[in-house]
Amino acid sequence: MIIRAAIAISPDQPFQIKEFELEEPRKDEVLVKISASGICHTDIAVKEQSINLPLPMILGHEGSGVVEAIGENISELKIGDHVVLTSDSCGLCSRCEKKLPSYCDEFVERNLSGKRIDGTSPINSVIGSRFVGQSSFASHSLVSARSAIKIGRSHPLRLMGPLGCGLMTGVGTVFHALEADSGDSIAIFGAGTVGLSSVMGSLIKGCYPIIIVDPMSYRREIALELGATHALSPETGNVVAQILDITGGGADFSIEASGNPSAVGLSLKCLARPGWSAQLGATPAQTFHPLDMDHLGFGRGIKGVVMGDAYAKEFIPFLASLHQEGKLPFEKFVKEYKFEDINTAVQESQQGSVIKPILIM
Ligand SMILES: [Zn+2]
Numbered sequence: 001m002i003i004r005a006a007i008a009i010s011p012d013q014p015f016q017i018k019e020f021e022l023e024e025p026r027k028d029e030v031l032v033k034i035s036a037s038g039i040c041h042t043d044i045a046v047k048e049q050s051i052n053l054p055l056p057m058i059l060g061h062e063g064s065g066v067v068e069a070i071g072e073n074i075s076e077l078k079i080g081d082h083v084v085l086t087s088d089s090c091g092l093c094s095r096c097e098k099k100l101p102s103y104c105d106e107f108v109e110r111n112l113s114g115k116r117i118d119g120t121s122p123i124n125s126v127i128g129s130r131f132v133g134q135s136s137f138a139s140h141s142l143v144s145a146r147s148a149i150k151i152g153r154s155h156p157l158r159l160m161g162p163l164g165c166g167l168m169t170g171v172g173t174v175f176h177a178l179e180a181d182s183g184d185s186i187a188i189f190g191a192g193t194v195g196l197s198s199v200m201g202s203l204i205k206g207c208y209p210i211i212i213v214d215p216m217s218y219r220r221e222i223a224l225e226l227g228a229t230h231a232l233s234p235e236t237g238n239v240v241a242q243i244l245d246i247t248g249g250g251a252d253f254s255i256e257a258s259g260n261p262s263a264v265g266l267s268l269k270c271l272a273r274p275g276w277s278a279q280l281g282a283t284p285a286q287t288f289h290p291l292d293m294d295h296l297g298f299g300r301g302i303k304g305v306v307m308g309d310a311y312a313k314e315f316i317p318f319l320a321s322l323h324q325e326g327k328l329p330f331e332k333f334v335k336e337y338k339f340e341d342i343n344t345a346v347q348e349s350q351q352g353s354v355i356k357p358i359l360i361m
């Protein structure tokens with residue numbers, strides 16, 4: 001079938017919306033008519049090649065839509081189901097069996113190559129069209145069944161795509177990777193989608209205090225609206241000293257969600273003893289950070305987290321239900337754009353004037 005998709009060709013060319021021929025679903029695949037797709041910083045970083053994946057590629061990895069056709073081996077989904085798309089995994093390796101699909105043995109091949117695991121691409125051999133299992137900057141995506149997570153029809157479908165990456169990463173890190181609990185103190189660096197989702201997740205868990213660090217005042221304001229108890233700017237005063245003061249000696253947990261290399265060190269220095277720091281920000285390739293071992297002694301640790309250590313099949317419907325209960329009001333920082341305006345949306349996201357752009361297909 002003929003679809004429309006936005007292709008990323010090189011850093012110096014804007015996204016171009018063109019028509020492509022998409023294959024029919026294979027036995028274990030699902031064709032999804034995309035309703036909307038969030039734009040994540042990772043999409044922009046790949047297009048700009050600060051994350052160096054092969055181009056040309058159809059990007060987009062926060063898609064939501066409706067199942068339009070299914071392969072003959074698919075039993076858990078049917079035509080007309082509403083789905084949120086997420087990363088692909090094999091379903092067979094030891095990490096998949098432990099419900100940790102983002103550490104699947106085949107994660108890189110299935111999500112970052114733009115190709116199926118057999119090296120083919122649903123569009124053609126030259127153009128990657130399986131980015132993070134989906135390539136959702138398109139009218140339609142052909143995905144593996146494990147990438148399509150069914151949600152109920154009562155949810156606003158065109159808002160739901162970011163549950164598959166940004167929301168899952170931010171909330172999942174608080175719930176699963178850090179296992180934060182009531183009364184735990186937490187410091188969150190970066191008030192983008194992931195950081196703000198961590199704020200909302202921390203509030204749900206009953207953490208206190210919840211400290212957000214971001215240089216932009218309007219982002220700090222949104223974080224305070226969503227549940228942060230303190231908001232700090234890295235440009236005024238010593239952030240670490242302020243966090244030690246607010247928490248009475250250090251934060252039980254910290255989350256680095258800004259992608260700014262200078263925040264990595266701050267997120268370690270502000271920890272209590274013991275304390276854990278989760279690193280989520282996509283720092284540029286070849287980012288090195290000197291590690292002062294004094295900041296790791298006494299039970300402190302640092303871990304890199306992908307997709308919030310979440311099991312998407314259970315966690316995405318759970319996030320949708322939290323949203324329905326009013327506990328994840330992320331629409332407060334969403335701005336919708338027509339698909340045709342993808343380059344404007346990217347530009348405004350890079351400038352920081354919009355936090356979560358969503359393209360309406
Ligand atoms: Zn993402």
Ligand SMILES: [Zn+2]
Nearest residue numbers: 090093096104
């Ligand atoms: Zn696996």
